[in-house]
Amino acid sequence: MLRRYFRTRSRRGSLICWWARLASRHAPAFSTQFPLSLSISMKTVPAPLFNWLQNRSAGVLMHPTSLPGNQGIGVLSAAAVEPFLDFLSAAGLRYWQICPLGPTGYGDSPYQCFSAFAGNPYLIDLQVLVEAKLLSSADLIPLQSLPTGKIDYGWLWSLKWPLLFKAFDAFVAAGRTFDRYGAFADFQAAQASWLEPYAAFMALKDAQGGKAWWEWPKKIRFFRDARKSADYKKVALRAEAYAFFQYLFYGQWNAVRALAAERDVQIIGDAPIFVAADGADVWSHPELFQIDAKTGQPLFVAGVPPDYFSADGQLWGNPLYAWEAHAKDGYAWWLDRLRANLELCDIVRIDHFRGFDTYWSIPAGAPTARTGEWKEGPGLAFFEAVASALPDCQLIAEDLGELSPSVVELRDRTGLPGMNILQFAFGGDASNLYLPHNLTANSVVYPGTHDNDTSLGWYRTADTKTQDHVRRYLRVSGENIGWDFIRSAYGAVSNLAVVPLQDYMSLGSEARFNSPGKPQGNWQWRYSAQRLGDLTENSAPYLRDLGELTGRCAPAEG
Template sequence: MSFKRASGILMHPTSFPGPDGIGDLGPEAYRWVDFLKETGCGLWQLLPLGPTGYGDSPYQCFSAFAGNPYLVSPTLLLEEGLLVRTDLADRPEFPEGSVDFGPVIQWKLTLLDRAFNRFLQTPIPAFQAEFAAFQAENAGWLEDFSLFMAIKEANQGSSWNNWPKGLRTRQKAALNSFRQQFQKDILRHSFRQFLFFRQWKQVKDYANQQGIQIIGDIPIFVAYDSSDAWANPDLFYLDEEGLPTVVAGVPPDYFSPTGQLWGNPLYRWDAHAKSGYAWWIQRVRATLKTVDIIRMDHFRGFAGYWEVPAKMPTAEIGQWVPGPGAALFEALTQALGGLPIIAEDLGEITPDVIELRDRFQLPGMKIFQFAFSSDANDPFLPHNYPANCVAYTGTHDNDTALGWYQTAPDVETDFCRRYLARSGEDISWDMIRAVWSSVAVMALAPLQDLLSLGGDGRMNFPGRASGNWTWRCRPSDLSPALAARLRELNTLYSRLEE
């Protein structure tokens, strides 16, 4: 599938301003779309939208299909009569520039429960019909997910491998008994999903009307503690007790002497192949309802992945195992038509990864920050980009452009200044200009780089267990002057979305 020349900003909805301690899908989401429109950008990239668990990471979700209920906007629930003003009277004081997840989660769940109780007590016919239609349309994943979350809740939030055996192994009698006893709790989780997808669809429709396409994100692996692994144990390497026998990671490299032990369960690709990759087709189809373009995280894992025996303390001991390769993407193409997919092809890339990416003409990723540790032949330097790639100043996993510049070795920052023919005084925008002026079909930067923020604006430190994903922008950040400055670059470099 070919893409048109465009530009965009990486900004996750949790980072919007707003009074409830975390960005949401209310007025600030629409203000954000309006800001993007003013800049002339045609793309908005975000992180996975799933329900986050331990560590608040969007890459470790309780489901590959569900949405994050913490993003539901109380302001919109108030407008629609599911909340009343007194429901918001006990709102805590939240910090403006960051997300304090503990208190935020407590507050958002309190509001969602109030909305659910009002829905039950004061039925709104239009809502009821819409909710019933949502349940029917999404039954393929929603029933398992809502049941999973209700059982998890009834077991004090513990991981599913610690549940009573009948529930852990999905014995029919145990599940039926639980459904009868906890019917309302299961319904409550379905209702939260209904609210999320209802609000998200309105935001996406508005963005599309403004000529803006949304780039979403599919993490290759699912979390072990997810409804996906619990409901489909035959699709993963799990033993009879439901515990992983092997897990995902990446081997030791220059940056990490012991590798990275991710701990996600690994797919039984032979079982997926037997079903014609039905679960993956369902997953990608569901994601394409919520976004326009998908960034496929850890793309190299489809060619080959690092398999670590379970219970290993690090990722040092493991082996490379072939992934599904072209067979998966052939099945997706056949089921879905064109593949609006960006391949996250960073890290140690082998010829088979490049061959798989190019066979399906998927654009890869180029990160400008990575360009200065070698010489003029470095593939991350703009003069070496192919047109069919997506270029970034940096991503959510990198430091900000300024943060990188302030901490990189002198030899790299010297090369950077010489390459850009700039003093480095306005390094974030110098790097943005270099990426925008390149031949890359898409050019993107995190909002933090447009704001010239240092390392304190960083979104994620890979390998750090907590304290990530907290950055939020302030209402004054999205200024007309900033929009005009970016619009000028879009105009100069033929990336303007009219």
């Protein structure tokens, strides 16, 4: 019987748990009938560090820049956010997942930000500043002429930044009395550890004509030196403006979180493992990165090796961490970063989880990622530090792609739920780990993410073999594949199912949010208030019923 059990049980960890339960019930006899080493090993299997994803639920993926409105980009206004949250409530959705909230730079990617702590000023609702008489209604007219169906970042940059600085000038002229989100001075004091270097970085960058910080004069090349320079004092007012923008962002985002909490909706944030080279984090903490201590130039950069999809690999260019330096102070910078993330969100997805196990190190200046090599990351020690400092934190591991056994072991030792993408499941055979029958409860299932095409767009461009596999596996005609994927995600064993808003809206490739490797045209998609209204009226009742049938939401009262 035992040999048959060994042959038929295939789920990782199931066998260990079964042996442990057997040993605990028959402890004395067990140790005499089976090898002592096996008995001991079963008793010493450590419990996972985290174990938070216990209940079934569903959510939606939608970055706030996609919210509707007439300011050229989605902003943190109650008028835009409340209808969206009302849809979630009506549909029985408990989670709202977003991309990183940081201030974007060249390329407009939320995964390449000027700070790992700051918020994106583009998201600030300027109507609040009109109500406070820091701006006039006429000031907003140029923004209101921008497209509403997509974001034109070039025009947005030209129009919104001058309005933000104009509002700050009015704030100063009025004696700095604006206190809608609490006292500005209190905010500065509470966030000083990251706010001061970030604000100074942005102000000095403006003074240097936008150049990367390693091209600045030596006296301001690093934060520790810049603080002592006359240049630092010259940009003090400009730096205060950038701090004021963060005060506005944090105040408005906290109001959004309160609206979500009223509806029992939790927000899933996103923390890219790496930070931008040209950002305040590296400038203010050079000792924590693999860069030249004098010039600031990176020594090695991040990426991934060649694979089936890319013969040259992917050369990201982010500076790599000096993990030994992080370990010496107990990963203090990372803990501060996670605390900041958890002030903004209830749950945090850690992007590129595998980099904590091993990361691809590419010599700076290499033309492709081919010349890199695998290096060891901090491993379990990092997550033990996180569990000790933040025992109640809720994290998700982005563990997509080809994973070595050591990465899988690290994920299992941490207990963090991993990710499954249904679009990756088809076209092969029954062993594909992303097929619904191969999933595990401690995971999050998605039809696709921000980096994928919409389900409808993906299916339309898939080869005939893949399309046939989808139809046969899901037992559908393929005529309404977006909803077929939604039903498959809801029915999957994964405790959390998250669906992009574009799929709920049955949109095609025109609504794709990001195409990795494509330099332009990303992060622009926005939905209309009318389309959301139609979704709430026509589909929310069905989604709630589907959630009840699959155990992802409690039955509606009454």
